[in-house]
Amino acid sequence: MNKKTFIASVIASTMMSAVAAQDAWDGPTTGPAGAEGKSIVILAGDLKNGGILGVTSGVEEAAKAIGWEVRVLDGAGSIQGRTAAIGQAMALQPDGIIINGFDAVEQQAALQGVVDASIPMVSWHSGPVIGCDAPGGIFANVSTDAMTVSEVAANWAIEDAGSDAGVIIFTDSTYQIAIDKADRLKEVVEAGGGTVLEYVDTPIADTSSRMGPLTISLLQKYGDSWTHALAINDLYFDFMGPALGSAGISSEDGPQAGSAGDGSEASFQRIRTGSYQTITVAEPLNLQGWQLVDELNRAIQGEETCSGYITSPALVTQSGLEKSGDSNTFDPDLPYRDAYSATWNQ
Numbered sequence: 001m002n003k004k005t006f007i008a009s010v011i012a013s014t015m016m017s018a019v020a021a022q023d024a025w026d027g028p029t030t031g032p033a034g035a036e037g038k039s040i041v042i043l044a045g046d047l048k049n050g051g052i053l054g055v056t057s058g059v060e061e062a063a064k065a066i067g068w069e070v071r072v073l074d075g076a077g078s079i080q081g082r083t084a085a086i087g088q089a090m091a092l093q094p095d096g097i098i099i100n101g102f103d104a105v106e107q108q109a110a111l112q113g114v115v116d117a118s119i120p121m122v123s124w125h126s127g128p129v130i131g132c133d134a135p136g137g138i139f140a141n142v143s144t145d146a147m148t149v150s151e152v153a154a155n156w157a158i159e160d161a162g163s164d165a166g167v168i169i170f171t172d173s174t175y176q177i178a179i180d181k182a183d184r185l186k187e188v189v190e191a192g193g194g195t196v197l198e199y200v201d202t203p204i205a206d207t208s209s210r211m212g213p214l215t216i217s218l219l220q221k222y223g224d225s226w227t228h229a230l231a232i233n234d235l236y237f238d239f240m241g242p243a244l245g246s247a248g249i250s251s252e253d254g255p256q257a258g259s260a261g262d263g264s265e266a267s268f269q270r271i272r273t274g275s276y277q278t279i280t281v282a283e284p285l286n287l288q289g290w291q292l293v294d295e296l297n298r299a300i301q302g303e304e305t306c307s308g309y310i311t312s313p314a315l316v317t318q319s320g321l322e323k324s325g326d327s328n329t330f331d332p333d334l335p336y337r338d339a340y341s342a343t344w345n346q
Contacts (some may be wrong), residue, residue, distance in 0.1 A: 025339045027309045031294065032301040034066040034344030036093040040296065042070060043085050045102035046077035046205060048236055049220020051285060052101035054329065055124050058289015059098060065337070066344045067294055070293050077205030079106060079174075086110040090117065096296045099123035103175045104136040111136055120299035122306075128177050132306040140295035140306035142288050144313045146177055146261070149281045150184035150232075152315055153260040156279050157228040158192035160256060165194030168218055168255070169195050170231040172204040181232045181260050189230070204235055211239035216247060226255045234259045234267035234280055241276025251276045263316060268328035272321045281313045282330035290340050296345065 042059055044052050056072060063070045073089055075082030082102055089097055090113055104111055104126040115137035122140045134141035157165050167189050171182035171294055174220055186196050198218065202210050218226060231237065237257045244254045256278045259267060263282020270277035288311060295306050315331050 009293035016073065025335050027311075027334075027336060027339060028307040029339060029343070030292065031298055031307065031343045032179060032303060035095075035297055035300045036067060038067075038241040039069040039071070039092070040096040040098060041089040041092055042072045042098045042100050043089060043102075044072060044074050044080060044081065045098045047072075047074045048077060049101060049204070049233070050266055051233065051262025051283065054262070054264070054270050054285030055100055055289045055292070057293055058147060058286035059100075060289070061152060062290040064339065065341050066297065068293070075102060080183075082107055083110050086114070086223075090119075090122065094119065096122070096300050098292050098296060099126045099138065101125050101163075102228065103177065104134070104138060104178065106174065108136060115221075115237075120296060122295045124288060124292060128180050130307050130310060139299040140292075141247055142291050142311075144311050146281050147179050147184050149283075149313050150181045150260045151188050151229055152281045152313065153258050153279070154185045154188035155192065156258055156315065157189060157230060158194055160278075161227050163193035163196065164227060165192075166179045166188065166197050166222065166225040166227045167194055168198045168200060168222070168226055169196060170200050170202060170228050170229065170236045171202045172232065174203060178204075178232045185226045185230050185260060194228075195225075197226060202236075204233055207235050207239050211236055212238065212243040212246075215243035219244075222308075229255045229257045231257070231259050234264040234277070237270065237277045238266055242310070244276055249262060261340055263314070263330050265328040267322065268316065269331070271316060271318050272328070274318060278317070282316045283313055284311050284332050285332055286329065286331050287311060287334070287336050290336055293310045294340050294343070 044055055047053050060070050067191055073085040075085045121138050123138050126140045126141050130141055130143045132140055157167055169182050169185050172178045189196055251274055258278055258279040263280050267277055267280045
């Protein structure tokens with residue numbers, strides 16, 4: 001299936017992505033047995049971020065299955081906090097480190113200490129290179145294809161409004177991957193005949209204080225020409241909806257919000273109830289947590305390369321959620337837990 005066909009199939013199937021529709025595991029079925037008695041650290045960029053929190057839960061679940069101890073250190077959404085967390089991790093002398101949800105380039109100097117100490121590292125969303133041999137001594141960077149995620153979200157806006165789409169894009173230039181995703185959102189919207197009204201760079205860590213006033217300012221500036229809001233993460237919409245509500249604008253009448261990642265529980269609830277978010281392009285966060293443990297096990301065991309597995313996203317809509325039950329997470333019906341556990345317990 002080529003990329004264009006894949007994107008079309010994701011949009012057409014509402015909730016169901018290529019992964020969600022599968023009934024057989026397409027991930028790794030071979031690899032080293034689980035290393036025994038290891039202690040690892042998760043360096044979380046910001047546990048207020050639903051994607052990071054979901055991946056952390058998946059890692060903790062998988063670590064229990066493989067028999068490892070886990071310590072979670074929260075960078076609390078700031079560069080200084082993440083630097084301090086890396087220092088704490090080094091003091092713990094772990095057998096492995098998982099970078100969870102921040103750009104490795106930002107912490108290049110601090111992470112060099114991890115490399116120098118020969119502590120294996122894997123990551124989730126640490127930069128634009130997905131899979132094996134990510135920069136900075138990272139054994140594997142786990143993610144969906146970020147450009148596909150952006151293309152699905154942008155094509156949804158065009159499908160929804162056509163050439164009348166007036167889009168504001170929210171991103172955070174702290175992260176290279178966020179810039180790349182936002183650039184791709186813009187390219188696809190414009191290629192589809194829509195208009196990008198503004199490209200807003202605002203730190204994701206400051207959304208709680210910035211998004212309210214920013215939303216009101218953008219409403220005053222663009223009025224009804226603002227038909228759609230696209231963001232590189234659901235967290236922006238945690239705070240846009242209340243601002244629209246306080247301005248007396250209903251979810252139905254206001255700009256329709258769509259996120260190019262990650263599929264937080266809060267976003268699912270907003271979509272389910274029709275409350276100021278229309279879609280998200282969700283990643284299988286729990287599965288990715290299990291993959292991180294598998295990749296880290298490979299690194300600890302001295303494997304030359306990572307598994308190379310790349311998960312697929314799902315377009316989440318209200319109609320899709322109505323068919324999927326009460327779950328507010330995208331956890332594809334695949335036997336990944338059994339597959340990874342079988343490999344580790346061989």
